[in-house]
Amino acid sequence: MPLIPDIEAFEERAAIVEYDGGLSRSRAEDIAAKAQGFRDAAHYWQVLAEYVLTKKLP
Template sequence: MTVPDIDWFEERAAIAEHDGGCSRSEAENLAARAQGFKNAEAYWQWLADYVVTKQIK
């Protein structure tokens, strides 16, 4: 897996929230799934682990 695109994630989540009427949580889950993650929690955990280990898993 490559490092997720944080800018793309934030942009997609904002669009889903603003234009799609989703809650922020729902919007982040949609954006995370679009990058291959189970949900936003898994997305943020992956990024946190990457920052700590500097390794792509």
């Protein structure tokens, strides 16, 4: 089953983790991405970009 990026949930979780946890934005995005099942933020953004360009999930 392909992972489906949820940008609204990703952004909200990253902001909460960054603010409440006092973490860097980069670390907060990694945590938000992992919460959706992605390896890290780079993987999340890669899948999202591919979907935007091709309208297909990998």
